[in-house]
Amino acid sequence: MTDASWLKSMTNILDSYSDPAVLIDENYTIVATNQLYQHRFGEQQTPQPVKCYAMSHGYHRPCDQEGETCPMHAARESGATSSVLHIHNTPQGKEHVGIETTPVTDEHERRYFIEIMRPIREVSAEPIANKMIGRSKTFNQLVDLIHKVGPTDVNVLLTGASGTGKELAAQAVHKASHRTRKPFVTVECSGLPDSLFESELFGHLRGAFTGATSTRKGLVEAAQGGTLFLDEVGDIPLHQQVKLLRLIETRTYRPVGQTDLREADFRLICATHKNLPEMVEQKLFREDLYHRISTFPIRLPALQERRDDLPLLAASILLRIDATRPLKLTDDALALLSEHPFSGNIRELKNILERAVVLRESNELSKHTVAQALSLSPTHSTTQTNPFLAAAQQRLSLAEVESNYLDALLALHSDKTEVADIAQCSLRTLYRKIKPGD
Numbered sequence: 001m002t003d004a005s006w007l008k009s010m011t012n013i014l015d016s017y018s019d020p021a022v023l024i025d026e027n028y029t030i031v032a033t034n035q036l037y038q039h040r041f042g043e044q045q046t047p048q049p050v051k052c053y054a055m056s057h058g059y060h061r062p063c064d065q066e067g068e069t070c071p072m073h074a075a076r077e078s079g080a081t082s083s084v085l086h087i088h089n090t091p092q093g094k095e096h097v098g099i100e101t102t103p104v105t106d107e108h109e110r111r112y113f114i115e116i117m118r119p120i121r122e123v124s125a126e127p128i129a130n131k132m133i134g135r136s137k138t139f140n141q142l143v144d145l146i147h148k149v150g151p152t153d154v155n156v157l158l159t160g161a162s163g164t165g166k167e168l169a170a171q172a173v174h175k176a177s178h179r180t181r182k183p184f185v186t187v188e189c190s191g192l193p194d195s196l197f198e199s200e201l202f203g204h205l206r207g208a209f210t211g212a213t214s215t216r217k218g219l220v221e222a223a224q225g226g227t228l229f230l231d232e233v234g235d236i237p238l239h240q241q242v243k244l245l246r247l248i249e250t251r252t253y254r255p256v257g258q259t260d261l262r263e264a265d266f267r268l269i270c271a272t273h274k275n276l277p278e279m280v281e282q283k284l285f286r287e288d289l290y291h292r293i294s295t296f297p298i299r300l301p302a303l304q305e306r307r308d309d310l311p312l313l314a315a316s317i318l319l320r321i322d323a324t325r326p327l328k329l330t331d332d333a334l335a336l337l338s339e340h341p342f343s344g345n346i347r348e349l350k351n352i353l354e355r356a357v358v359l360r361e362s363n364e365l366s367k368h369t370v371a372q373a374l375s376l377s378p379t380h381s382t383t384q385t386n387p388f389l390a391a392a393q394q395r396l397s398l399a400e401v402e403s404n405y406l407d408a409l410l411a412l413h414s415d416k417t418e419v420a421d422i423a424q425c426s427l428r429t430l431y432r433k434i435k436p437g438d
Ligand SMILES: Nc1ncnc2c1ncn2[C@@H]1O[C@H](COP(=O)(O)OP(=O)(O)OP(=O)(O)O)[C@@H](O)[C@H]1O
Pocket: 131, 132, 133, 134, 160, 161, 162, 163, 164, 165, 166, 167, 168, 169, 231, 272, 273, 313, 316, 346, 347, 350
């Protein structure tokens, strides 16, 4: 077979994929594209060969030299299909894409790579309303996990502080699953009165208890075929936990007042801001239930851990507040905002921006407006925005402040070299300053 006919047959293979796909040679040059790719990115106009990293990222050198994972690299090393998540430049803006790379060889044993690009639509790298928004490395790691676990049916446990986006993440897992067209039903476990737990979840028959004036469908039935999302699962009282365990183990339930069992078909996602392993130790949460619900745990990062996303998040929240006006933060307003600790995470950012929009003098939200919005914060105090003032008030020694700072850095970054880099000390000094076992 000639080179031209081999390329033609490869193009036919690319055209058989239902996502944009390209064929790349070992020098990162795109040598063939399918119709979906051409439709999405436009046909290659330049006579010069185009490099994949230039086309997808605007880089002048391969992705791994720009601090990103090169999809081709892993496939070349292993000789098998490999997957990575990237953010690509597209005519529609930046987009999260799951890339699957498979090595192939032509008749001269020259190596090529097929790259299939599956857009991840549950999240966005552009400021649009109603989606999980982000572009930072930390956020992309989260998207990668959601994208991988989504299509499976395993139980997912979302952990992380309040306001980090656990509910949005649960919806993204649902949207990435084969159950996406079926219901997504949220059970607010924290607000559920103990006496109503069973009837809310499993439903009840008319006359099953005083006040049950009609037969009512439960939330498990409402989620049939779809996803059941138990928010604040750590708030379920211990004696009710056994009922949940039975439901998960047997996939059957009994509406209150009924003797027959019913079959349940749902994918389970739970979320909590509580430390469940600690609750298990304190005998406040059943260990068997914990193991059942935590098959695939995903920790949502605090806003502090994805500071790079702040401008993008702020822009998308402003769009959500009022899509009809071009609301925008000035550069110094954004700088002031980025100094805030955000213990309430994205929800707190949203509240501050909502206040700033009310207080604004024009569609440009100034530093003064943001300062005013921050000062109206219900939990605002000078010590909250200035942790050093709090440390001074507690009469902490220099060594204690230093140790607290290093503890906080270590909590945010598991890589000690990175911690030493940020603290601008040597790795040896870092090890000397932290206690053994830290
Ligand atoms: N990645 C994100 N992009 C855009 N908005 C987000 C993102 N994550 C969270 N939000 C917004 O932040 C707010 C809080 O999110 P969410 O309710 O999902 O948090 P949570 O972790 O479930 O909080 P809690 O534990 O208090 O229930 C919501 O208004 C949500 O739309």
